[in-house]
Amino acid sequence: MTENESKKEIATFGAGCFWCVEAVFEQLPGVLDVESGYMGGTTKNPTYKEISRGDTGHAEVTRITFDPAIITFEKLLDTFWDSHDPTQLNRQGADVGTQYRSVIFYHGDQQRELAEVSKKALDASGQLDRPVVTEITEAGEYYPAEGYHQDYYRNNSSAPYCMFVIRPKLKKLGLKP
Numbered sequence: 533m534t535e536n537e538s539k540k541e542i543a544t545f546g547a548g549c550f551w552c553v554e555a556v557f558e559q560l561p562g563v564l565d566v567e568s569g570y571m572g573g574t575t576k577n578p579t580y581k582e583i584s585r586g587d588t589g590h591a592e593v594t595r596i597t598f599d600p601a602i603i604t605f606e607k608l609l610d611t612f613w614d615s616h617d618p619t620q621l622n623r624q625g626a627d628v629g630t631q632y633r634s635v636i637f638y639h640g641d642q643q644r645e646l647a648e649v650s651k652k653a654l655d656a657s658g659q660l661d662r663p664v665v666t667e668i669t670e671a672g673e674y675y676p677a678e679g680y681h682q683d684y685y686r687n688n689s690s691a692p693y694c695m696f697v698i699r700p701k702l703k704k705l706g707l708k709p
Contacts, residue, residue, distance in 0.1 A: 539599045544637040546591035547616035548624025553594040555685035556615045559707045562603025567595045568677040586629035609650045619662035637671040
């Protein structure tokens with residue numbers, strides 16, 4: 533393992549459509565790579581068509597490779613909470629189904645503990661009108677999404693979904709639309 537590889541960690545979040553989540557996390561300093569995929573279900577090697585039916589158990593997720601010397605898992609959690617509505621069960625906006633659930637798939641006990649503390653703090657903060665319904669679940673097998681889903685916003689920024697859903701989200705978060 534090289535010195536640079538030892539600095540890499542993985543975070544996996546589901547927060548609605550993975551195109552939106554990917555577009556947010558790609559812009560954060562210290563994030564080395566963001567990949568859209570599927571996790572949390574029972575279907576092996578799922579396809580987007582299968583995921584879209586909502587019966588595989590998988591969530592649309594983004595797998596984030598980051599350098600913890602530049603960006604902490606806590607900062608990633610802050611961005612995760614700010615980038616979606618964690619009080620909506622199995623939906624984000626017009627995207628409805630278990631595949632769009634809010635979920636943190638933790639990689640190790642430290643991430644689990646930090647996620648639980650962060651979720652409790654958000655719930656207790658009074659910022660939200662309803663309780664946080666985000667699942668905190670141990671990471672399982674990850675399946676990369678099909679190639680056309682990767683870097684979707686970057687490659688399709690003039691598509692209607694990108695213009696009317698992703699761009700306003702990026703602006704709200706103070707990121708480059």
